[in-house]
Amino acid sequence: MARPGSEHPTNLELEILKVLWEEAPLPVREVRARLESQAQRPLAHSSVITMLNIMYDKGFLYRKKVGKSFHFSPRVRKDQIAGGIIDDLLSRLFDGSPSAMMLNLLENKEVDADELTELRKLITRKTREQEK
Incomplete structure (x- = not known):
């Protein structure tokens, strides 16, 4: 039986989001090229398309048809x-x-x-906020 899906991105999904948070929208070929550059290994074009479509279905990405290809951008913020x-x-x-x-x-x-x-500055600020 398949493991239930996580509400959080997988490691590869996070890598894709990092690429798209840096610059978007991007077509599949650009996402793939950046992932390959970071991973220092080849990735199949069809695998990247599959991941992007899964992420679109999960609500992590927007997808827009531009000419004959789709361009993807993040639907979720890093924070x-x-x-x-x-x-x-x-x-x-x-x-x-x-x-x-x-x-x-x-x-x-x-x-x-x-x-x-x-960290000290943040703790001091948070302490002051709670004292108000």
């Missing part, structure tokens, strides 16, 4: 996708605790001084 994935990760792995997730991130990844400064 929408990121927010959904983060919410899912937060609830499934960290029992809904943002602090547990942040502590895990800070303990397990290198964070440079500039990033720590930005």
Whole structure:
């Protein structure tokens, strides 16, 4: 039996969205060329068409007929996708605790001084907003 589809994009769907967030609308051949450049491996034209059509059906993309080909553009913003994935990760792995997730991130990844400064500013701003 097939695994149920995810509401979140797959890895390849994310790669396609990254291409289209950078520049859109693009025809299939341009999407394919950019994916191949990033992946350093050939991709079948028919595979890219299939993925783009699946993403269109899932509501991730717009599709517009231009001449004999379709041009694709993102229907979802990067922050929408990121927010959904983060919410899912937060609830499934960290029992809904943002602090547990942040502590895990800070303990397990290198964070440079500039990033720590930005995090402190954000925490200070959020604290002030909650005090109002």
